[in-house]
Amino acid sequence: MPRAVRERQMMDAAVQTFGQRGYRAASMDEIADLAGVSKPLVYLYLSSKEELFTACIRRESEALIAAVQAGVEPGLPADRQLWAGLGAFFTHTAENPDGWAVLHRQARTHGEPFAAEVSVLREEIVAFVTGLIGAAAREAHQGSELADRDMAGLAQALVGAAESLAGWANETGGVSAKEAAGTLMNFAWMGLGDLMNGERWNPR
Template sequence: MGPVKGVRSKRMPRAVRERQMMDAAVRTFGQRGYRAASMDEIAELAGVSKPLVYLYLNSKEELFTACIRREADALIAAVRAGAEPRLAADRQLWAGLAAFFTHTAVNPDGWAILHRQARTHGEPFAAEVATMRDEIVAFVTGLIGAAARETHRESELAARDMAGLAQALVGAAESLAGWANETEGVSAKEAAGTLMNFAWMGLGDLMKGARWSAR
């Protein structure tokens, strides 16, 4: 049966078409890398014409930058949503880590873009990822500060200590997420538990005022 006379066929909404193109771009960039990925391949995967991709986003660089920003925003939102502020400090950290590893496991192509592709192709891509990382580090710094106040109220950790610990924890999480995505059978919960055991057991003593010394 042909189309009803006088009734226009519905065009795909712009937001839906853009999402399809972005999904295709993330998959292609994540699996093939920025250099090897082609706009033709992205357009074909999205089911649109190459000129349409360029109409929405003017260049391959602009498309890649848009992918970085979208995946970074989604990861930050997932971590923040996971760490329920009403929980005890250790439970907040656990929930945040679980959310981080769950998101990176469910979105391996997006994580590949953030963790590997963007960082290896220089500016402006590296700067975009650095902005995301700074926000996550600031969030984790706040969690560590809350843990210090909750566990050892009389002697809070210095701001420099908390900042350094947050940098170390985020760096470890990034590396562990890459390893977990490439290692068969490693679940998000297992990855989060590994880092929690590594970090919190040491942090627990530190929060109580104990410190390691080389003497």
């Protein structure tokens, strides 16, 4: 069997095991059995459990970012771009629940170097969303822009909400990607729409 195919089998087995069992409870024996290979072969490809888990985080991060970027069609109105991006995000996390569990729960709760790997993913998604929000501001005000600090804060809030909603949707079950995206659009974009029109909430 070609090395690339065998390595993909091992990575698939590792993501499933880590996602369902957790990093500490998962064993290299389980991963090897699920992949249909010997334990020494797993160590030959990836020399330790930590290295294997890190490789899983990187693979799932790259797949998620690629899915979101591919889901957004340039040239669409800003709200349609955000809708498409959210749809792609929730579709990917729903179709890859073990991968999302690795990124959202496991990697973040087991310290370094895993948390740092997930931070890289989050920074890329936040940067992408910041660009969408900036485009929305320019579209609404014909060239004027929100302050960088405002856009950065809004992007952080939106990404955080999407992460939490994806975790809830996967754990609850029965919540489609379209429903999750609609929930967040109704919550976030309606408020963003007022903000783009220069309307801000102020305490009375």
